[in-house]
Amino acid sequence: WEVSFDGITLEDNVKDNVLAQIARMKSVYMLALEKGVTLTEQEEEWLEEAADAYFGSLTETEVEVLGITKEMVLQLYKENALADKVYQQIVAQVNPEISDDEARIITLEQIFMPTVQKDKGGTIISYSAEMKAGVLDKMSQIRQKALDGEGFTELAGKYSEDEEIRISFQKGEADPAIEKAAFQLQTDEISEVIETSDGYYLLKCITTFDRAETDANKLVLIEKRKNEVFRLEYDTYVEKQARKLNEKLWQNIDMKQIADVDTQSFFTVYETCLERFNN
Numbered sequence: 639w640e641v642s643f644d645g646i647t648l649e650d651n652v653k654d655n656v657l658a659q660i661a662r663m664k665s666v667y668m669l670a671l672e673k674g675v676t677l678t679e680q681e682e683e684w685l686e687e688a689a690d691a692y693f694g695s696l697t698e699t700e701v702e703v704l705g706i707t708k709e710m711v712l713q714l715y716k717e718n719a720l721a722d723k724v725y726q727q728i729v730a731q732v733n734p735e736i737s738d739d740e741a742r743i744i745t746l747e748q749i750f751m752p753t754v755q756k757d758k759g760g761t762i763i764s765y766s767a768e769m770k771a772g773v774l775d776k777m778s779q780i781r782q783k784a785l786d787g788e789g790f791t792e793l794a795g796k797y798s799e800d801e802e803i804r805i806s807f808q809k810g811e812a813d814p815a816i817e818k819a820a821f822q823l824q825t826d827e828i829s830e831v832i833e834t835s836d837g838y839y840l841l842k843c844i845t846t847f848d849r850a851e852t853d854a855n856k857l858v859l860i861e862k863r864k865n866e867v868f869r870l871e872y873d874t875y876v877e878k879q880a881r882k883l884n885e886k887l888w889q890n891i892d893m894k895q896i897a898d899v900d901t902q903s904f905f906t907v908y909e910t911c912l913e914r915f916n917n
Contacts, residue, residue, distance in 0.1 A: 639893045649893045657888070661881075667717040669875050670724035677719060681915060685715045688911035692904055699898040715908055722912060728871055729864035736856045743808050743851040745844040746820055747790050750800040751777055752837035777831045777838045784828050790842040799837075804844070808855060816841070 639649040677685070689712035696706070751773050753765045765773065780797055784790050794803045809817060816839055819829045823843035832839040 652893065653888075653891065657883075663718060663721055665876050665879065666721035666724060666872065668879070669872065670720040672875070673724055673727070675720055675724045675727060677716065677723070681719065682716075684911050684914050685712060685719060688907050689715055692907040695903060695907075696901055697898065700901050703896055703899050704901075711904075714904075715911070718908055719912070719915070722915070725868055728868050732860075732864045732867050734860060734863045736859050738847070738852055739809075741808065741852050741855040741859055742846075743806055743848055743855055744820055744823075744846055745804065745806045745848065746823070747794055747803050747842045747844060748800065748805055749777070749780060749790075749794045749798040749840040750837055751797070752799055754836050773838055774831060774833075777840055781828065781831060781840055784840070784842070790828065806851070 639647065641648050643651075689708055693701075693706075693708040693711050696704075700706075753770045753773055754762050755765070756762055764770075776797075780793055784793055791803065807817075807820075809821065811817075812820065813834045815832050815834050819832050820841055820843070823829060823841065823846065825843055825846055827843050829839075829841040829843075832841065
């Protein structure tokens, strides 16, 4: 726990992450209360059952060490449930139309040769004009070999200075120059040599459209849009709230490895309960 990186110990890093998660959940819970979100009788019953299940899974030692009661478990489950409900309420009307083109994932193979290098201090230094011309000439020769029928994968394995040969991405994820060239390619077509700030690339299109990957990406983009809508309302709410941390109490909390305490199903039980909310 005392191992440090950039002056921050592992213990402090974990504590900071935990505190951030608690703060977010509590803030969303308070937002739910402000919006008048409530639990139904059925949902209350399900949460009671979940609290019974989790608390019943604890040993006497775990209960004592954690200082936990069933009432505390139930309250935490209720707060999480209300936070989840207000999120669903806020994003309920978000139903963006995501086109195939917007969600399209393309798959390519690449050959990369750099035109920059790092010195001993880690500073990036660009190649001279003469060196860059040499790299460009080499890439042009490799492209011609590919056009003449040599296997692109084999050429990449021999010449590319990027370990990753096969890549997939959607619009907005790659260098603009690479993206522009990539989305103009047809299946099995080889690009011209592409110049970027860090080197030259050569691309071969493996597939211009993967239905399964595109459909899956649509769901990701929809969730992203929902999160953006929620985040806007959440941020506006949080900015108005006063916050104060009990620093003395927080500093007294430390990480301990206790052999007889290994419970880790708190959220697993809750998520199983949450599935009943959504079905």
